[in-house]
Amino acid sequence: MKIIIIGSGLAGLSAGYKLCKSNEIIIFEKDREIGGMAASYCQDYTGKKYFIEKYYHHIFRSDSELLALINELGLERQMLWLKGKNAYFVDGKNYPMNTPPEILRFNPLSVTNLVKLGLLVFRIKIINDTTSYDRIKAKDWIIDNAGKSVYENFFAPLMKSKFGENAENISAAWLIGRVKIRSDRGKEGEKLGYLRGGFNSLIKSLEREITAQGGKILENKEITEIVIEGNIVQGVIADGTFIACDAVISTVEPGALDALTKGKLGALHETLQSIRYQGTACALIGLDKRLMENGNYWLNIKADVPFGAVIEHTNFMPFEDYGEHLVYVTSYFQNEKDVLWMQKEEEVLDSYLKGLEKMFPDFSRADIHWAKLFRRMDTAPVYEQGYLEKVLPFAAGPSGLYLAGMFSSTNYPERSMNGSIKAGFESANFFIKKDENCDVCWLD
Ligand SMILES: Cc1cc2nc3c(=O)[nH]c(=O)nc-3n(C[C@H](O)[C@H](O)[C@H](O)COP(=O)(O)OP(=O)(O)OC[C@H]3O[C@@H](n4cnc5c(N)ncnc54)[C@H](O)[C@@H]3O)c2cc1C
Incomplete structure (x- = not known):
């Protein structure tokens, strides 16, 4: 046929x-x-040719078809399971979010609200079927079950950075699915998978x-x-x-x-x-120096900058595989009228770099080897x-x-x-x- x-x-x-x-x-x-x-981008700035995804990617333990395919294709020797440090940057302060004691030090929430957040995550972990949550808005569900402060100070900035002006319409089913996958940590904490060679x-x-x-x-x-x-x-x-x-x-x-x-x-x-689909404007930057000296892999951001997350790939994968530091700076956007889609590549990159300068006082443009912007309109259903x-x-x-x-x-x-x-x-x-x-x- x-x-x-x-x-x-x-x-x-x-x-x-x-x-x-x-x-x-x-x-x-x-x-x-x-x-x-x-798809990946091929780079050889330091004379060492390597491939790096245009958009940051990793594997979760529950990705059974993907892992089986990797084995079937004989790529299992390239599979690595690594810890990636997560943090939440809120109003100028970096909050590590990897262990329960770290999460308990997340000051934007009171101790009572941290307990409510913990109970909500526990509740999410025991939900097996998200069907009945599809018609409920995540915002309403969080407020009903954990209160307004947990929504406004914890979830709202994350959802705004992921879904922009559509954030308040996102279903509780999406939220539950997302939190479940990220809280599947096991005894050693969360490990994420990556294929050496990309x-x-x-x-x-x-x-x-x-x-x-x-x-x-x-x-x-x-x-x-x-x-x-x-x-x-x-x-x-x-x-x-x-x-x-x-x-x-x-x-x-x-x-x-x-x-x-x-x-x-x-x-x-x-x-x-x-x-409806949403777009992504993702900058990939090759650097001479580490951006996040504290070793963060994934930084979610609540700050007045035009991006929602910074992901330092070489704080996850070994620097030696690349010979330079690799950082993604990224934002989703909702439609073709968004500046992240309308502006020229160099304008978006400049706005991102200004944001990095604001957030990381030690960051200097002189450390940049190269910077590319990858953007597409059709990167995820809303x-x-x-x-x-x-x-x-x-x-x-x-x-x-x-x-x-x-x-x-x-x-x-x-x-x-x-x-x-x-x-x-x-x-x-x-x-x-x-x-x-x-x-x-x-x-x-
Ligand atoms: C920023 C970002 C981060 C992500 N991180 C992760 C992650 O960490 N882990 C994870 O599991 N997933 C992640 N994903 C999601 C993952 O990349 C996608 O779910 C998956 O790759 C989608 O594959 P697909 O084949 O369905 O769609 P696509 O990859 O979109 O493939 C569709 C293809 O169709 C082509 N096409 C469209 N129209 C035509 C036409 N008319 N003629 C010919 N070709 C056409 C397109 O060019 C495209 O190549 C991420 C995605 C993004 C954007």
């Missing part, structure tokens, strides 16, 4: 990997390189497996239409040329899918239009109250059209690499199951 996959992120590559042995696979990627949001190794390994089986991955090739006639997929259009195929797996964001299918997805059309109803099915309606990506059920209530790999596999299963049953019934 000839299957066209739109998008070479982890969802598209995982689907291609599962299907390439018994099908003709062509993956179309509109960017110049593959990997989508998990997630580029995973992307390249998937590419090798697909192409070794005769699959094709075409970079810089944007699909402009999915051609559907009589409710059956006929093929796609790229560069003005029609390419026939038996089936399409689309991994593109819902608004873009709606445009590609020219509104032919019937009942799904309105849902596709109603799902998990608003009631979002669960909008989760897209794997089979889109028209015969031969399948969907897998951040909008899939495997990425609810928070998107991740694991969720997209699982979505890619789920979409591939439609073909594998049908292959097992009969040769032609996939045309149903």
Whole structure:
């Protein structure tokens, strides 16, 4: 069967990997390189060539599909589990947030409110099904269960930095999912996973497996239409040329899918239009000196600066792997009118550097080797109250059209690499199951 996959992120590559042995696979990627949001940037400023993700990434212990895929591809020797120090920068002060005694020293909350925060986290840990929390706003749920001060002084700045003006509409289901994953610490405290050599190794390994089986991955090739006639997929259009195929797996964001299918997805059309995505403007900076001397990996920020977090990669991964210090400075933004999207790259970088100068008196621009800004509009669904109803099915309606990506059920209530790999596999299963049953019934 000839299957066209739109998008070479982890969802598209995982689907291609599962299907390439018994099908003709062509993956179309509109960017110049593959990997989508998990793609890397190649740097050799210090004469040592290395790959580093354009957007900070790590693995959680619960990422079972991702970890199994790493093993299957023979990359397990590159897997590291490391402690990354977390802190919260509130009104000019750095609060370490790694152990219960440290959290008890978080002065913006009184002891009573710290106890309420602890009880809320405990409550979250024992919730197994978030479905009934999807229609409740996180803000209301936190205030009802832990009080206004816990919301305003702890959660509100974090949610504002993640969802901007949409923060107050985010569902309690998202919050519960997020806190659960970050509080899964075990006896030794939280350890995060990372692949030595970066997630580029995973992307390249998937590419090798697909192409070794005769699959094709075409970079810089944007699909402009999915051609559907009589409710059956006929093929796609790229560069003005029609390419026939038996089936399409689309991994593109819902608004873009709606445009590609020219509104032919019937009942799904309105849902596709109603799902909101947010963007990310993430600066990656190579430095001569450490930025956070206290060893922080992840710093959440409540301060008057244009970013919400600073992530010092080389306070997590060994400096020697890179030969320079690597820092991400990042912010989400909500729409195309945001300055982080409208401004030129150098203007955004300048505003971020001014923010760093304000927060870190020892930081000097003279220490910068290089700085890059990576930004995209489609980096995460906005998990608003009631979002669960909008989760897209794997089979889109028209015969031969399948969907897998951040909008899939495997990425609810928070998107991740694991969720997209699982979505890619789920979409591939439609073909594998049908292959097992009969040769032609996939045309149903
Ligand atoms: C700042 C940031 C930090 C993150 N940190 C983590 C983390 O620590 N851990 C974690 O698990 N996850 C993290 N994620 C999330 C993770 O990167 C994503 O969930 C996952 O990579 C999404 O994969 P995907 O294939 O679903 O989508 P994408 O990676 O978005 O892939 C879709 C692809 O489709 C292509 N495309 C779109 N339209 C077309 C078209 N018309 N024709 C051809 N190609 C097209 C796009 O260019 C893109 O390459 C992070 C994401 C961001 C932005």
